[in-house]
Amino acid sequence: MKREQAWREQNGQTHMPLYDKLEQYGNSDYYPYHMPGHKRKKCGSLPEQILKADITEIDGFDNLHEAAGVLRAAQETANALYCSEETFFLVNGSTAGILSAISAVVSEKGHLLIVRNSHKSVYHAAYLRHLRLSYLYPAVNEMFGFGEAVTPEAVRAALDSEPDIEAVLIVTPTYEGRIANVKEIAESVHAKGIPLIVDEAHGAHLGFAEGFAESSCTAGADIVIHSVHKTLPAMTQTALLHINGKRVDRERVKRFLRIYQTSSPSYVLMASICDAMEFLKKNAADAFAVFRRQYMQMLEDLKACRELCFPSADDIVSGVQDIGKLIIGTKTGMRGQWLYDTLREKYHLQCEMAAGKYCLAMFTVADGAEAYERMTQALLEIDALLNESCFRSGQCQIAVSQQRTEKSLAVKQGEIRVPFCEAWDSEWNLKHFSEAVGCAVGEFINLYPPGTPILVPGEILTEELYDRIRSYQEQNLNLQGLVKKEGEDFIKVLEY
Ligand SMILES: Cc1ncc(COP(=O)(O)O)c(C=O)c1O
Known part of the structure; x- marks a missing residue:
């Protein structure tokens, strides 16, 4: 802290954004007799601009694991934005946050309730801490076959039948953008005196504007984990962990963050988190309103499709489907992989993933008009193609015949022989x-x-x-x- 203050005084800086500060340092005459080994010079093909900003915990730049200066201020900006009580930067994605959150709130060999279609990091945390897992099996979406968000009723039933559960972890929005009723789930979990962890990796954009779901940070969750990189303008690996209330031992969370995260956090990544927070601070209301308008207009335009199908705008308005996750399926049963390949190969539109019955295209606040125009145009063309009888009797027929054997992507209750x-x-x-x-x-x-x-x-x-x-x-x-x-x-x- 003393060093940080001294540096600030020396440089006359108080609230300079992290990237500007890194840039200023990079352009100064301080010579780096420290890590990283590239010494802020171009020596391969990476642009010098990136290397110049890539430093370690030198004077004036604080320490993520004992934040007291510029990084602490940056984390406080994030927690103010999300209305959480405490926020930590993560440089190893939501993965590090999930590992730390679970390890902190459940005792070794303890009992954790999770949704069965949780991300693998949840299972990895359980493995590291030898936890006993109980599962919630979300309902299956009939049209597309993916798992819906978990319901409060399911959480209550599981908690009533397993009294030794120490914490609950849910996922919302899901990968496909389905949104859970976090408020009600949090009340039920808290009624048992235990904490709720929300894997909101796909929801860092929530809570900033009308028409978007509430963030779990204000809906009652004790720990919320956000991948900033998934749905906000930020670099890969950037994420946040937020804590609220008194059910979570914050010192234990910090301990596990130190265990699971690198001791050399990237300042480039942390500057990227700061940039995303600045973006939210300055532009959130307007930018998200434009995002919503463009996305809803695309859904409206796509109503002209006769063979392709999408989640309904009503689902968005009623708050069960997130804006941004465009699920593209077909009424004929054309495979998700075919849609994914066609969009990529013919139209150069690279989607997020292909599943059995659909492919998924992601839109964020960083998309401009071109993103919507190109996708709409391509989908209208594909739809017309699917309608052509000659096509129906060709490649398409294969998919139609396979439709009957198509299996759902959702996870059903399975038989467990060994924990x-x-x-x-x-x-x-x-x-x-x-x-x-x-x-x-x-x-x-x-x-x-x-x-x-x-x-x-x-x-x-x-x-x-x-x-x-x-x-x-x-x-x-x-x-x-x-x-x-x-x-x-x-x-x-x-x-x-
Ligand atoms: C639901 C969910 N949780 C957590 C993660 C892990 O996030 P990250 O890649 O930021 O570590 C993912 C990644 O895809 C995810 O889909």
Whole structure:
């Protein structure tokens, strides 16, 4: 703190944005006899501008793990914006926040209630802390097959049946943008005297303007984790962890942040978080109003489609669907991967992901008119193509015939033979995938993205899951967890 004050006095600075401060330092005559090894000089192909701003915890630049100066002020700006009581910068994505939050609020070997379609980092935290997991299985969206947001009723029922649960973790908005009733869930969780962690990785943009859902920071959650990089103008890996209330031991959260995060946090990334916060401070109301208007206009224009389908504008207005996640499906059952490939190859529109029945395009406040025009134009053209009878009798027919066997992306209640943590540490054998139905698996099987498990170690590979995984393979979706040997698929199975 003393060093920080001295630097400020010396440089006559109090509230200079972090990036400006880095730039000023980069242009000064201070010579770096310190890390990083590039010494702020161009030595490869990276632009010098980036390297000049890439410093370590030198005088005047504070220390993320003991923030008392410029980084503390920056974190306070973020917590004021989100109306949280305390906010921490994360330079290793929401992943680091989820690991720290779970480790801090649940005792070792304790019991945690999570949604079954949680991000893999939730499972990794459970593994590291040897936790016992209970699952909430969200309903399946009928049109697209993904999991809906979890309901307060489901949370209450689970809490009533398992009295030793120490904390609850929910995901909202989901990868596909479905939004939970956090207020009611928080009340139910708090009624049991335990904390609620909200994985709001996809919701850093919430709560800043009318027409967007409320942020979980003000809806009653005890810990909220935001990937700034997912839905705000910020660099990859940037994220925030917010804490509210007295149910969470903040010293334990800080301890685990120190354990899971690097001791050399990137100032370029932290400056990017600051930039995003400045953006929110200065432009949020206007920028989000424009974002909403453009997005809703696109949905209106896409109503002309006869074969393609999208989430309804009513879902957005009623607050169950987030703005920005454009889910694109077809009434004929044309595969998500086909839509994804067509948008990419023919129109040079790179979507976020392809799933069984849909592909997902993301829009944020950083998109201008071109983003909406190009997507609308492309989708109207694809829709017209799907309507052409010649096309129907060609490639499209394959997809129509496959529609009947199409399986849902949502996770259904599965049979658990071995608890997850024990299973992941157990001996496994490789078995030919086609002979493994009925076995307990020894490794996660998931699609990436979104990185939520189809099978968790210890769960049984059922006939239905086998078919579903095979159908993902046929569609060339990015499936992780099987082992390829001499062109054949194998799977790790347990000897239980
Ligand atoms: C729901 C959810 N939570 C957490 C994460 C992890 O976020 P990050 O990539 O910022 O570590 C993701 C990543 O895709 C996610 O989808």
